Amino acid sequence: NAGVTQTPKFQVLKTGQSMTLQCAQDMNHEYMSWYRQDPGMGLRLIHYSVGAGITDQGEVPNGYNVSRSTTEDFPLRLLSAAPSQTSVYFCASSYLTGGVYNEQFFGPGTRLTVL
Amino acid sequence: ILNVEQSPQSLHVQEGDSTNFTCSFPSSNFYALHWYRWETAKSPEALFVMTLNGDEKKKGRISATLNTKEGYSYLYIKGSQPEDSATYLCAFDNGNNRLAFGKGNQVVVIP
Numbered sequence: 001n002a003g004v005t006q007t008p009k010f011q012v013l014k015t016g017q018s019m020t021l022q023c024a025q026d027m028n029h030e031y032m033s034w035y036r037q038d039p040g041m042g043l044r045l046i047h048y049s050v051g052a053g054i055t056d057q058g059e060v061p062n063g064y065n066v067s068r069s070t071t072e073d074f075p076l077r078l079l080s081a082a083p084s085q086t087s088v089y090f091c092a093s094s095y096l097t098g099g100v101y102n103e104q105f106f107g108p109g110t111r112l113t114v115l
Numbered sequence: 116i117l118n119v120e121q122s123p124q125s126l127h128v129q130e131g132d133s134t135n136f137t138c139s140f141p142s143s144n145f146y147a148l149h150w151y152r153w154e155t156a157k158s159p160e161a162l163f164v165m166t167l168n169g170d171e172k173k174k175g176r177i178s179a180t181l182n183t184k185e186g187y188s189y190l191y192i193k194g195s196q197p198e199d200s201a202t203y204l205c206a207f208d209n210g211n212n213r214l215a216f217g218k219g220n221q222v223v224v225i226p
Contacts, residue, residue, distance in 0.1 A: 031212070042119070042204070042216040043159075050212055058213060090158065100147050101208060103161030 001026050004107035006091050012113045013081040021076040021110050023091030031094040031101055032074040036060065036087040037109075043090065049074055081114045088112070117141055119207045121217035128195045128224050135191040136220040138205030142186035146210040150179055150190055153202045153219070162190075162203075195224045 007022045025032065033048040045058030049068040063085060065077040074093075078085060088111050092104040120139040128134045140148065147166045151159040163172040168183040176193045192199050202219040209215075 033214075035216075040218070042218040043206075044216075045213055048212060056212070059215075100164075100166055101212075101214075103149060103151075103164050104159075104206075104214065106158035106160070108158055 003027065004091055004093055004105050006089075006107035006110050008110060009108065010111050012115065013078070014115055015082060017078075017081050019078050019081065021078070021089055021091075021112070023074045023076065023107060024072050025074075025091075025093040025105070026072065027093060027095070027105065028071060029093035029095045029105070030071070031096070032068065033058070033092050033094075033104070034064070034066065034074070034076045035090045035092065037090060038087050046076065046089075078112075083114045086112060086114045117207055117209065117215035119205060119215050119217040121203075121205055121220050123220065124218065125221040125223070128192075128199075128222060130195060130197060130224055130226050132195055133191065133193045134195060134222070135189050136203065136222075138188045138190070138217055140186050140188070140205070140207040140215075141209065142184060144209040145183045145186075145207075147208040148181055148183075148188050149204075149206040149208065149214065150188070151204040151206065152177075153204055155201075159204055190220070192222070195222075197224045197226050200224045 004025045034046040035043040047066040049055045091107040094101045150162040153159040165181040170181040206214040206216045
């Protein structure tokens with residue numbers, strides 16, 4: 001199993017550009033999520049999905065869109081990039097056991113710089 | 116926004132010494148408490164998922180305890196080694212499908 005994969009690993013954008021960060025998992029996990037990591041902050045949840053066709057907002061959703069058309073894929077779209085979106089982005093997946101989510105499996109991260 | 120606090124924020128430990136740090140979380144609507152280990156330039160990796168008050172879990176020299184009634188968990192490292200240098204994250208699950216992460220405990224083990 002490849003686990004959770006993310007592309008690209010690095011990206012530089014200009015203010016106002018749009019792009020999609022890709023995330024895929026091959027573990028058949030129901031739950032997928034996107035976090036951003038900024039210096040001095042914990043991991044902050046952007047959006048999450050509990051299954052194909054279902055998405056919801058996390059703590060910091062503004063400026064981002066997601067979709068979940070398949071169990072495997074959960075892309076994150078930046079609509080109009082801003083310097084405040086410079087960050088490291090992590091995708092993660094998990095699965096339910098007895099009504100509780102198990103540990104999250106994280107992808108390798110995407111380092112995004114917006115100029 | 117759920118308040119998950121980790122202390123101390125950073126600590127330096129001499130090789131061979133034992134250490135511990137704390138994660139505080141809301142004591143209501145508890146579902147689970149996660150601990151992750153995060154090495155520089157890598158992704159967080161799960162250490163423990165704890166669900167029951169009084170839980171104690173162990174992986175090698177690292178162990179964790181859980182008190183859901185008072186809202187805290189301790190992570191212990193016994194006989195610290197340089198490879199234990201990492202940031203340790205805790206995350207609180209209150210059953211709303213969202214994990215709330217603390218800012219982490221950064222551990223540097225000095226050889």
